[in-house]
Amino acid sequence: MPDRTEVRLAEYGSASLEAGQLTPRDVERLRALQLRGRLTLDQVPAGWRLKADATVGVLVLDRLRLVIEPKFAIPGEQLMSWLAYALGAPAPLPATARRWHTGPGGYADLVAAALLGQCEQLVREGLRRDYVPRQSVEPVLRGRLDVAAQVSRRYGQLDRLHVRTFDREADIWDNRVLGTALRVARTLATHPGLARDLYAIADAFPQAPTPDAALRALNRTRYTRLNARYHAAHTWARLLLRGGGVADLLTDQGTTADGLLLAMPALWEAVVRRLATEAAAPQDGHAVPSSGATGITVRGDLGSTSTFRPDVLLSLPGRDSAVRTWLPVDAKYKRYDRYGVGAGDIHQLLTYSAGYTPSTHPRAVIVHPRLGRHTHRVLQISGPRGTLGNIHVLGIDTEAAPQQAAMWIRGALPWTDW
Structure with missing residues (x-):
């Protein structure tokens, strides 16, 4: 290079x-x-x-x-923990932290190391093999005779036989996508030891014709008990091959440039969706779609119909066990630990609270990243006719483990009172 x-x-x-x-x-x-x-x-x-x-x-x-x-907000190696949490992948830290550090390469070295660790484990366990169709010319009959090829190419001669066989080989798409991702990771790695290990392990994997072909194969992959152990490795491979995006979650269309770019607002939205869902689960809460019948729609204006969609819409048990209530939660990748909540975000959250929560207790939640400790403050918006709504502003300490943050959210909000 x-x-x-x-x-x-x-x-x-x-x-x-x-x-x-x-x-x-x-x-x-x-x-x-x-x-x-x-x-x-x-x-x-x-x-x-x-x-x-x-x-x-x-x-x-x-x-x-x-x-x-x-x-701000998510420093160095801790970013990898939150990234793994958002993707639902096994966290590569702290194991990889003992071998690599962010250093000049940023978190790209750690993503490459996460892929390396998963591929090393697969090699130790033995790469998956499957039956692959092959066409060859053999001195003896193996598999099935290709009669058409034998007649048209050998003209009845039987010294060499055109045969079709199915052999168990490691040259399958589950392995090809990893071989391609390992070669992409080598171009991003700055740590010489990491680059050397990536180069060595890549020889154990076959390679797809192009990165685009590998991505298309990943999109078609369905996991069963035969290839379930490949899921984590494929997660990191997809991240590298898309240049930072995973299944249209973290980027729009990926990027054709060689690199690993991560859109932080999209990452934070993915984190908050999982945090809110896990925090509500012990309270018999779960996430529901915020579109279609449960969407907030604007009609009658110039142009097409527009919608308001919170990042997470939680369904929670109400005071009456037979009736459930909704709680809108929005992720904001902003410095709301240092500055007041902007007027635009207040208007947005008031719309959510008016559309989803009871008029007697209008409420919504903002979740933003911060360093140092968790924080919780409540904005009370009122007018001449009374309360318009309450907005709970939760600051999540990104130096803490994601699972600890979910537990804190669970304890910070008065779920049973809603």
């Missing part, structure tokens, strides 16, 4: 680039990411101005290696 100049900037930060530092292909890649809201690229007299949005990770260009670091 050619030497590349490393450019580091923080989430929401910006950097100036000289005109010659970006090739036409780089500009095309960055423009595609700009269309997806990941960053902004502006041409200035001295060259280019690159500004990151709420995106972190690594992007490998022709002449540059961009490293976008988390600016």
Whole structure:
């Protein structure tokens, strides 16, 4: 791999680039990411101005290696725990933390190490094999004779036989996608020991023709008792192959550029969905769809119909056991530990509370990340005719384990009073 100049900037930060530092292909890649809201690229007299949005990770260009670091809320290696929690994958920490650290490579090295750890385990256990159809020419009959090929190519000669066989081999899609992801991870790894281990383990896996082919195979994969042990490895492989997105959860369409970029607001929404669902479960609560019959719809305006959809809508038991109530929960990747809740978010949450909760007790919940400790404050919005609603603002300590955060949410909200 050619030497590349490393450019580091923080989430929401910006950097100036000289005109010659970006090739036409780089500009095309960055423009595609700009269309997806990941960053902004502006041409200035001295060259280019690159500004990151709420995106972190690594992007490998022709002449540059961009490293976008988390600016706040989820530091370094702890980001991996929250990422694994959002994906429902086994957390690679603390095992990988003993071998690799975020260092200059950011969390990309840790994602690559998570894939490496899962692949090493699969190799120790033995790679899955399945029957693969093959066509070959043999001196003796194996499998089934291909009569058409024998007649048209050998003209009745029987010294060599065209046969069709089914042999148990490791060259199957379950293994090919991992071989492809391991080779992608090698381009992102900065730690020399990690790159060396990725190079060594990749030889044990077959490779798909292209990363796109591997992604299509992952989308078709269904897990049974035969390949269930591959699920965790495939989760990290998909993250690397999509450049940061998992099943359209963390990015819109992935990215064709070589890199690993993670949209932090989407990650936080995924985290909050799982946190809220787990916190409500012991209270006989569960998440319900916030669309269709349970959606808040705006009609009659110019243009198409619009909707209001909270990130999580919880169904909870009410005072009367026969009647259930709803609680809207919204994820906000904002510094609400330092600043007051914005007017736009207050209006949004009041709409949720009016649409989903009883008029006698209108309420909604905001969940935002913070460092140091959990916090809980209640915004009371009232007017001349009385209370408009209460908004519970929960600050989740991202230095704590995700499971501990779910337990804290469970204890912070008065579920039984609703």
